[in-house]
Amino acid sequence: MKKIILLTFLLQYGFGISQTEFPFYEQIALDFYRSKLVDSFPTKKKIKVYPYLHDFQANYFVFINPSCLGINWKNNAQFEPLKEYVESQIRIDSERFELDFSNLDKKKFKVKKRGEGNYPRLHITAPHKEIRGSERIFVNIYETHQYLYVTYHLEFDRYGQILDWCRTYDEVVLIR
Template structure:
């Protein structure tokens, strides 16, 4: 059985973020982005998109990991193992080889699909400003890797002592 060919979703998400999202929601400080995909993925799970008033999004949708895609990234010789950061604006981004607690930092989830609509691909871009402030950008891709919808959700975590 031949392995399915996928677009490099994390790269597409990163390129969309730096060329489109930052125009609408600029960040005042340099954003740290990690070069290697295993460092780019967050330690927490995917968040369902919050398309306010969208008719094409079901609130009870179940999302599943695009497993064959995720497994392909464990091959370090894969063309999907490292983000291409050659053309980033050095005034906007700080590119790091290894994951550390730099803020703000950018993390990108693995791709997920809606269980009832596997042709729709979803990725979260997590813009972490601190341990308590995370801004989620949910991107929806078509099967060819084109962004067809996106939204922004801000999460403030309050810690009581």
């Protein structure tokens, strides 16, 4: 009798609770960069990319306020990563653990197994949303060169469609 009650409870509640499915934002951002942006803003050398998101989302690339998209906050603390999404990426069996590079142009990109590699390099932040804002989701793509940092800000809806994007860049000037 206990087994029947337990089985009924598991079937009723265990399978009835569903988790929100997210699109793979980093893969969508990479595909958009690969198909649209890299040809519009070409580089002289091959761009180094990394298959695993812990390399792709390097810790020293924090999410930057996408002010060029008309979002003007005083600081970046107004944004937070999508908590459930980021937690699901940590698991090695997650579908969002490794990026798919099957469509990359080998003349423009070089896949590195690990490490930093030479410049230019590509890094993508985890998806973020405004803390008290709409359901828009933002991802930054960083293209780092030796003395130039190009940032592409992508705006998504919750279904993974890119609504808007813009490009900013910073130059490092060495004074000797």
